[in-house]
Amino acid sequence: MFTRAIAAAAALLVTSASANSKRGLVFTPNSTFPHDAYIWTAPPTDLTWYYNYNPLPSQIYSNLSQSDFEFVPMLWGAPSDINDKSFYNTIKTLIDERHVNITHILTFNEPDGPGEYGGSDIDPEVAAQVWVNNIVPLQEDYKALRVGLPACTGAPAGLEWSKKFLEACSGLISEDKKTKNCTFDFVPIHWYGNFEGLASHMGEYSAAFPNKSMWVTEYNLANANLQETQAFYKTSAEYLDRLDFVERYSLFGAFRADVSNVGPNAAMLNRDGELTDIGAWYLGRQATGVDPNSGKGGKDSGAVRVPTPGLLTLLLVSLLGLVNFA
Numbered sequence: 001m002f003t004r005a006i007a008a009a010a011a012l013l014v015t016s017a018s019a020n021s022k023r024g025l026v027f028t029p030n031s032t033f034p035h036d037a038y039i040w041t042a043p044p045t046d047l048t049w050y051y052n053y054n055p056l057p058s059q060i061y062s063n064l065s066q067s068d069f070e071f072v073p074m075l076w077g078a079p080s081d082i083n084d085k086s087f088y089n090t091i092k093t094l095i096d097e098r099h100v101n102i103t104h105i106l107t108f109n110e111p112d113g114p115g116e117y118g119g120s121d122i123d124p125e126v127a128a129q130v131w132v133n134n135i136v137p138l139q140e141d142y143k144a145l146r147v148g149l150p151a152c153t154g155a156p157a158g159l160e161w162s163k164k165f166l167e168a169c170s171g172l173i174s175e176d177k178k179t180k181n182c183t184f185d186f187v188p189i190h191w192y193g194n195f196e197g198l199a200s201h202m203g204e205y206s207a208a209f210p211n212k213s214m215w216v217t218e219y220n221l222a223n224a225n226l227q228e229t230q231a232f233y234k235t236s237a238e239y240l241d242r243l244d245f246v247e248r249y250s251l252f253g254a255f256r257a258d259v260s261n262v263g264p265n266a267a268m269l270n271r272d273g274e275l276t277d278i279g280a281w282y283l284g285r286q287a288t289g290v291d292p293n294s295g296k297g298g299k300d301s302g303a304v305r306v307p308t309p310g311l312l313t314l315l316l317v318s319l320l321g322l323v324n325f326a
Helices: 002-017 034-040 086-096 124-141 157-173 195-208 226-242 277-282 309-322
Strands: 024-026 049-051 104-107 186-192 213-220 246-249
Touching (some): 086 124, 186 195, 195 213, 226 246
Parallel strands (some): 024 049, 186 213
16 A cells, blocks of 8 residues: 555656746636635646736636746736836845745736737837836846847847837936946747747747747637647747747636637637647647547536646655565
């Protein structure tokens, strides 16, 4: 019995250790079926990090440490008061008082996009002032903190917005005719289209910001048939895994097909909360054969909270202590 228990615990530890360090979760909670959240962290899973469009981590993942499942805060948009420093204060509290090991930050979700389509819709000059008030002091206080450039839409206007933002930001921090630039460590991008378009979009941003690593923080093939969507997933995942300058990526699709705003075939769960082929592949598992459009809806996924790898380690050590190998 102990041998079987040790083997099971060891298998979970190995699974966690072999997770894809690039692959993460765009977490969009389902208030009707909150247990769906545990699908993404239950072993075996390739996911190592997540963001939720907010500065604070999701309570449902409170049992997981940063080393188990890294939370990346986001400064989503501009506060009503341009001089507001609440994001800076929130991150400082997370690090200094709650002792959360925050190592990366995302900023401004689709600032070039309108609010009705999920964009934060911010003028570059306003975003620059918010950045100077909140991001610059964090960079000064925590030298190892890595910050992402604002993540614009896949539209051509996105790159132009980024250039205007950086120009405005530089103007705010330059002094006595000495030019200074606002700094960032990686470039997040979004894309909803075919693979050729994704590769071209990535190339455009790589050319605009050479020597910067890239995060693809939202991507998928929206509103396509199942065969095309699965082909896109396979080709893009292989491509993103292979490119050294791509540090991280997160497929936008961690929800049920009946609530998907990118088409049912792009969702990683069917209507009953079961993993589709794409969902299973994204977690590093074998295909399930589940059609995204299957299920009647209204069914709980049955996913459960699992212990952290740290607790599994303790279990393994404890079991080993009980076994006499003489």
